[in-house]
Amino acid sequence: MVTKADLKDWVVEALKANNGEGSILYVAKYIWDHHQNDLHEHDLFYSWQYDMRWAATELRKKGRLVAADDDRRGKWTLK
DSSP states (O other): OOOTTHHHHHHHHHHHTTTTEEEHHHHHHHHHHHHHHHHHTSGGGGTHHHHHHHHHHHHHHTTSBOOGGGSOTTEEEBO
16 A cells, blocks of 8 residues: 655655656656556545655655755755
C-alpha cells in the first residue's frame, strides 16, 4: 500500500532522473507518469500534490534537499 512517506522516495527518484534538480512541476509530472497507478489505488490520489510538497520539506529537514532559502524559487535540488 502506498503511503505519504513513499512520496519522499518518489521525489528523490524524480530529481535523480533529472541530474539532481527539477522544478516542482517537473517532479509532479514525473511522479504522475511513473506512479499514476499507485496513486489511483489509494486515498493518496486526493492529496498527493500537497503531500509531495510535504515530502520535500521533510527531505530538507533531513538534509537531503537544498534549503528553500538557498535554492532558486520553485526548484528542488538534491544535496
